[in-house]
Amino acid sequence: MLNMELPLELDDVQLTGHITRYSNAEPLEDCDVVWNGGKGRAATSAGAEWLVKLETKGFIDHSAGLELNAEFQSVGYSEQSAVSLAFHYSKWSEKNYVLVPGAVYAGNRFGVRELPYAPCWSKLSDQGPEVPTLITDVPRLSIDTGKHSAFHLLTGDAAVPAVGIADERSGIGWLFITDQATALGNTSMHVEESEDRRTAKISFQAPGVRAKLKYEMATTKVPSTDKGYDFKPGDRVTLKIRVYRFPCTRINDLFNYFASVRQSGQPKTTLAASLPFSASWEMQEQKYNAMNWNDQLGYYAVGTIDMKHQDWQIGWVGGGMSSYALLLEGNELSVQRALSTLSFMFSSQTEAGFFHGVCYKGQWYGDEFNDDPNRNAPELWHILRKSADALYFMMKHFIALKHIRPEFVIPDHWIEGAKRLADAFVRLWNNYGQFGQWVHTGTGDILVGGSAGAGIAPAGLALYGAYFGEEAYIEAAKQSADYFYNEFTLKGVTTGGPGEILQCPDSESAFALLESYIVLYEESGDRIWLSRAEEAALQCMTWCVSYDYQFPAGSTFEKLGIRTTGSVIANVQNKHSAPGICTLSGDSLLKLYRATGNEQYIELLREIAGNLPQYLSREERPVKGWDGLNMPPGYMSERVNMSDWEGAACVGEVIPYSCWCEVALMLSYTELPGIYVNKKTEQVIVIDQVDCRLQRSVDGRLMLTIINNTNCPARVKLFVEEEDVSFKPLGQCASISWPRIKLNAGETIQMPL
Numbered sequence: 001m002l003n004m005e006l007p008l009e010l011d012d013v014q015l016t017g018h019i020t021r022y023s024n025a026e027p028l029e030d031c032d033v034v035w036n037g038g039k040g041r042a043a044t045s046a047g048a049e050w051l052v053k054l055e056t057k058g059f060i061d062h063s064a065g066l067e068l069n070a071e072f073q074s075v076g077y078s079e080q081s082a083v084s085l086a087f088h089y090s091k092w093s094e095k096n097y098v099l100v101p102g103a104v105y106a107g108n109r110f111g112v113r114e115l116p117y118a119p120c121w122s123k124l125s126d127q128g129p130e131v132p133t134l135i136t137d138v139p140r141l142s143i144d145t146g147k148h149s150a151f152h153l154l155t156g157d158a159a160v161p162a163v164g165i166a167d168e169r170s171g172i173g174w175l176f177i178t179d180q181a182t183a184l185g186n187t188s189m190h191v192e193e194s195e196d197r198r199t200a201k202i203s204f205q206a207p208g209v210r211a212k213l214k215y216e217m218a219t220t221k222v223p224s225t226d227k228g229y230d231f232k233p234g235d236r237v238t239l240k241i242r243v244y245r246f247p248c249t250r251i252n253d254l255f256n257y258f259a260s261v262r263q264s265g266q267p268k269t270t271l272a273a274s275l276p277f278s279a280s281w282e283m284q285e286q287k288y289n290a291m292n293w294n295d296q297l298g299y300y301a302v303g304t305i306d307m308k309h310q311d312w313q314i315g316w317v318g319g320g321m322s323s324y325a326l327l328l329e330g331n332e333l334s335v336q337r338a339l340s341t342l343s344f345m346f347s348s349q350t351e352a353g354f355f356h357g358v359c360y361k362g363q364w365y366g367d368e369f370n371d372d373p374n375r376n377a378p379e380l381w382h383i384l385r386k387s388a389d390a391l392y393f394m395m396k397h398f399i400a401l402k403h404i405r406p407e408f409v410i411p412d413h414w415i416e417g418a419k420r421l422a423d424a425f426v427r428l429w430n431n432y433g434q435f436g437q438w439v440h441t442g443t444g445d446i447l448v449g450g451s452a453g454a455g456i457a458p459a460g461l462a463l464y465g466a467y468f469g470e471e472a473y474i475e476a477a478k479q480s481a482d483y484f485y486n487e488f489t490l491k492g493v494t495t496g497g498p499g500e501i502l503q504c505p506d507s508e509s510a511f512a513l514l515e516s517y518i519v520l521y522e523e524s525g526d527r528i529w530l531s532r533a534e535e536a537a538l539q540c541m542t543w544c545v546s547y548d549y550q551f552p553a554g555s556t557f558e559k560l561g562i563r564t565t566g567s568v569i570a571n572v573q574n575k576h577s578a579p580g581i582c583t584l585s586g587d588s589l590l591k592l593y594r595a596t597g598n599e600q601y602i603e604l605l606r607e608i609a610g611n612l613p614q615y616l617s618r619e620e621r622p623v624k625g626w627d628g629l630n631m632p633p634g635y636m637s638e639r640v641n642m643s644d645w646e647g648a649a650c651v652g653e654v655i656p657y658s659c660w661c662e663v664a665l666m667l668s669y670t671e672l673p674g675i676y677v678n679k680k681t682e683q684v685i686v687i688d689q690v691d692c693r694l695q696r697s698v699d700g701r702l703m704l705t706i707i708n709n710t711n712c713p714a715r716v717k718l719f720v721e722e723e724d725v726s727f728k729p730l731g732q733c734a735s736i737s738w739p740r741i742k743l744n745a746g747e748t749i750q751m752p753l
Contacts, residue, residue, distance in 0.1 A: 012089060012090040013174075014087070014088045015068075015088075017033030017054075017070060017072075017083070018031065018083070018084045019081055019082075019083055020081065020083075020084065020205070021046065021048075022080045022209060022227065024224075024227055025209060025211055025224035025225065027211050027212075029046070031043065039052065040053075048076055048078035048231075049075035050075060050078070052072050052073070054070045055069045055070075056068055060243050061245055065264070066244075068239075068241045068242070068243065070085055071238045072236065073234065074234070074236075077230075077231065079231070080229070081228045081230075082205050083206055084206070085203065085241060086202065088199065089199060091198070091199075092193065092194070092197060092199050092200040094109070094141075096165055097166035097167075099162075099258070100163055101164075101258070101543070101569075102157075102159030102160070102577070103139065103157045103158045103575070104140070104572065106492060106493045107191075108135060108138060108141065110132070110133045110143060111135070112135055112136070112143075113135075113137075114136070115218065116219075118368070118370045119500065120372055122375040126448075127448055128446070128448070129432050129436060130449055130450075133450055133451075135503055137221070138218070138220065138572050138573050139152065145195070145197055147195070152188060153188065153189045154189075154643065155178065155181065156643045157575055159544055159546060160262050161179065161189065162262075163175075163176045163202050164258055165254075166254040166492075168249060168250065171248060172248055173246050173253055173254045174243070175244040175254075176204070177261065177265070178239070180547070180550060184229050186208045187205065187206050187207070188204070188205045188209055189202075190205065207227075209224070209228060210226050211226075214644075216646065217646065242265060244257065251490070255492065256538055259541050262542075262546045263546045269547070271610040273614075273710075274689055276689045277669040277674055277689070277717075278714055278715035279710075279713070279714065280665060281666065283634045285330055287634025287635070288300060288322065288634075289333060289334060291304045291634070298341070298344050299319075299323075299341040299344040300319075301319075302322075302660065303658045303659060304658045305657065305658070308358060309358065311359060311361065312359035314356070314386045314389070315385065315393070316389055317582070317660035318660045320389070322663045323341040323342060324338070324400065325663065327397060327404075328736070329666075335405075343414075346414055348364065349420060350441045350442065352442060352443055353424030354382055354384070354387040354421065354439060355386065356382070357383060357499075364379075366441065367381055367382050367438075368381055368499075368500075379441075381447060382441045384438065384457075385454055385456075385499065385508075386499075387424070388454040391421050391425065391464065395460055395464055396733070398414075400732070400733045403733050404736060425457050426476045429476050429480050430476075433483065435454040436449040437451035450495070451495045451496025451503050452495055452497070452509035452510075452512070453509055455488075455510075455513040456515050457516070458476075459519035460477075461477035474524075477520060478520060478524075481513075481516050481529070481532075484516070485532050488513065489532060489536050489539065494507075495509060496509055497512065498570065501573040501574065504571050507543035507570060507571065508571070508581075508582045510536060511588075512584075514589075514592075517532045517533035521533060521595070522731055530592075530596070534596065534598070537592055537601055540604075543568050544608060545566065545577050545640075545642075547565055548563045549564040551652035556623065556652055556653050556654065564577060565607050570582070575645040576640060576645070577641075578638045578661055579664065580608060580609070580661050580668065581608065581664055583660045583663050585609070585668045586608050589608075590605055590673075591730055595726075595727060605672070606685060609668040610688070610689075612665045616665065617631040617633060618633045625637065625653075625655065625657075626649075634658075635656075636659065636662045637661070638655070638659045638660065638661050639654040639655050641654070668687075671734075673718065673735070674690065674714075674718065675688065675704075677704065679702060679723075679753055680723030681723055682694055688714070690709070692704060694753075697752075701752050706743060707747075707748045708744065713744050714741075715740045716743065718738060719734075719738050
């Protein structure tokens, strides 16, 4: 039980209150609150006086935590001021794992290379299989003892406005969770260590002020534009913080506890009202055939703009992934074009067995984004994540064809290409005991090692081995997944998914590892992979926004009423959230839920997928890009900007590009049920834009009522099962057998199950 007689001391953690005066973002003075029980007073050297009232509810060791409500009242005038609560650790260690969901993992305490966007590996001397984890200049704690170590964030930088600590030495974990904002705007979150790393301070400030400097694209050295508030006599502001303390002997204990409280204190949110999945699909299929199809070379491009990285990129942003969705769900034109895309993909295979990553106007390029002329042979650099995606989705294409086009004969050169790719991964594993992040397109040798960027490769190898009956590939999948688990999932940091962030922690590799663990569980039945999938899913959860961000008045997203719950933060460098998982449907969460019965996973999937259609620009509800023009129907932008990492004017605004999140929506419609029903438990979970209820008729039959309250006809996929079959793996392409329920706009139907 926490003793709230102030000053608060527990486990060498002390609570203090502060008033800070600024000149713009330059701190002038910091004065302490002098407490007397739950009341306090403060006075600045400028003569400003403050009264503070602290109210508490609950206990830190309880699942509901301890709620602190500190009301700060200005007695007189206090210009450019901010108030804060701080938690001081007197027995700190730099070995503590520090988490800010979506922003900081393991304190981001890694080696740093200060490079402008997009950072180039080929310009660095840090190369080879054993390169340590290197990140760009992002908010972080310092890896070097004796140097200043601190980070300063606004709540919009995080998936959840929280700071978590795992102290494995003491076996204690802490979570501090605040609200996005007070009446004065967004709150700020700060972690500061002493130079000797023996003490630290975690604090929350309103209004949020990042002193002196702030973060923008790949640099922490931009002058801060934050300011304090000009308090007048009687002005009040209340800081609310929930504090949890819990047993924590492994880093996963922190993620597990976080999952249980990430939405505590938040109102229960419903899905954003939007289009049914089927209506979104029709718009997207039309758009892809009208705007993304490259008729000259015969493939679905990843974008629509005439620029290099909008033409063809394999994997990652959708190349050879959109074709899978269109193969499964598209009309005959889409199916033929999907097959043509697959054929084009095999034409891009290199001598090493991997793929060229980029094609623009028929010419192949390396995977680096930067065009700096001082790079060293950039055309030979391939980010392995792309070929890992290609192997996985290639096998999904093959499996789908067996189900939906059994008469189709897979060409021999496709089968040979698949083997060459699988062999290239096995060769990497046998030679290096890892896959690495970047490889040489000609030799297939590792240029930069480490990272979980190729985290989906075990899934691809497992599917390849199962499809062709080759046990050696399944064994390589297991061994490499073991490596990924021990080096990344177990340590609570996943890196290397995106190709333009060095090895900053990212969400894409976290979800890739979840996919691999689930595929290995379903293919082998070994529950160790299920356990590891759960750990991966908990880490994925930290990247997913848990609440609906309040966008600035007048911003595009504020006008559209965009709901951010379920959007996914990309990585700690590119600090935007995004619609969906890059680039997956999230059906691994459905499979994990079925295997465990843990509703956290299906609810997370519902938030991610169910809120996707709202981001789709459409004729009657266009989404305006930050160029001032409405995006065409079917466009989705990856930007869900809650952070000012691209400048304050871009919060709530979008880059006007067609991009990979469209593929995430197409895959979601393709692979997920709109309605999931478990007849044994009489549970109904709705992901699509319909309302449902399950009840028994007079004669005892289960009756499902489905209501389409949208203005569009809906074709909803229904997945019904008994509890005793829920532990049977779904495998790939399960949605093929699910019935489609058709409803007109405004229609209600009732059907027996």
